[in-house]
Amino acid sequence: MTGYRPDRAATADRVSPSPGFGQRFTLFVDTEEEFDWTAPFRRDARAVTAADAIPAAAGRLVEQGAAPVFLVDHPIATDPRAIAALAAALEHDRVGVGTQLHPWVSPPFEEEVSARNSFLGNLPLGLQAAKLDALTQAITTAFARGPRIFRAGRYGLGPGTIELLAPRGYRIDSSMRAHYSYAGEGGPDYSDVGNHPFRVAGLVELAFTTVFTGALRRAGPSLHRTADRVPRGHGLLSRTGLLNRVSLTPEDMPLADALEAVRVAIGDGLPILNLAFHSPSLVPGHTPYVRDAADLRAFWRWWDAVLALLAQRGVASASEGEVVAALG
Structure with missing residues (x-):
């Protein structure tokens, strides 16, 4: 099945953090192998050299007040070099580890490798469960702790x-990306999912935060969908300052837009701002967002x-423990 829509x-079953938690932010890092983002998916694209940059990056983020949670996939969880890098990062008390599942590199390998099957939720439920079991066990073995936070790679939940x-x-x-849809690629549609945590299937959904800014931001979700049908509609709204859709990530989100989105989210009283990036962006040349040294400097700025x-x-x-305790 494709086009899953929560x-x-x-999504209306909202959850508020425990009393005294206050307004906080989380940082979930999609910690994964390196691959060509413009090429078809491949099972043998499992290099993890960028993981060498994780300990220094974790230290820098912790010094600035962040508490990164590294959501690791199968190539990371089974490579000694990457495991050692994560173990060094986890020496910081406020660094955590969780799960990110890329089905095309997660055993068992029973499905055809394709764009459609890159969304976990499009696979048979039994195969999803088997991949989840294998990855969960690999993470537990590698880091001597059971993961408690999950993200489907490519935000690929299904029924x-x-x-x-x-x-x-x-x-x-944290598999849902608020106000985004991947239905055009055969994936899920989160257009109606907001940023507030909500209870579903015995746990809490903490979507990747997306904020609408601009003069018409109160009509953001519906207006953005309308602009989908107008040639260059999103660009026109953005250039005129009427509407911007901003995810809280340095990847393809300009700094000025992100700062305004943070101000809006804080002003709206969002209890948890959920930020993210991909770990290969820590080294130039592995993602479209950090192609060279100048991009890396901009990433850190x-x-x-x-x-x-x-x-x-x-x-x-x-931190991982704090957000689980506050929402659990």
């Missing part, structure tokens, strides 16, 4: 996927400024 009634998580010890899912703004506004980080 039930609106389920029944999320029901697999709680029985395997997961407490939080983004984090310097965003984390400084969060600190200035009194929004502290939430």
Whole structure:
């Protein structure tokens, strides 16, 4: 099945953090192998050399007040070099580890490798469960702790996927990207999913935060869908300052837009701002977002400024343990 769309009634079952938690932010890092983002998916694209940059990056982020949670996939969880890098990062008390499942590089390998099958939720439920079991066990073995936070690679949930998580010890899912749709690629549609945590299938969904900014931001979701049908509609809205859709990531999100999105989210009282990036972006040449040394400097300028703004506004980080306890 393709085009999965979460039930609106389920997304309305909001969860507020425990008393005293305050307004906080999380940082979930998609910690994965290196591959050509412009080429077809391949099972043998499993290099993890960029993981060498993780310990220094984790230290820098922790020094600036963040508490990164590295959501690792199968190539990371089974490579000694990558395991050692993550283990060094985990020496920081406020660094955590969770799961990210890329089905095309996660055993058992029973499905055809294709764009459609890169969305976990498009696979038979039994195969999804088998891949999840194999990856969960690999992470538990590698890091001597059971993962409690899950993200489907490519945000690829499907009907029944999320029901697999709680029985395997997961407490939080972060597979949904608020106000985004991948239906055109055969994936899920999260157009109606907002940023507030909500309860679903025995756990809590903490979507990747997406904020609408601009003069017409209150009509953001519906207006953005309308602009989908107008040639260059999104560009026109953005250039005129009427509407911007901004995810909280340095990857393809300009710094000025991100700072405004953070201000809006804080002003709207969003209890948890959920930020993210891909671990290969720590080394130039592995993602479209960090192609060279200049891009890497811009990547870190983004984090310097965003984390400084969060600190200035009194929004502290939430570690893996803290966010699980507050939402669980």
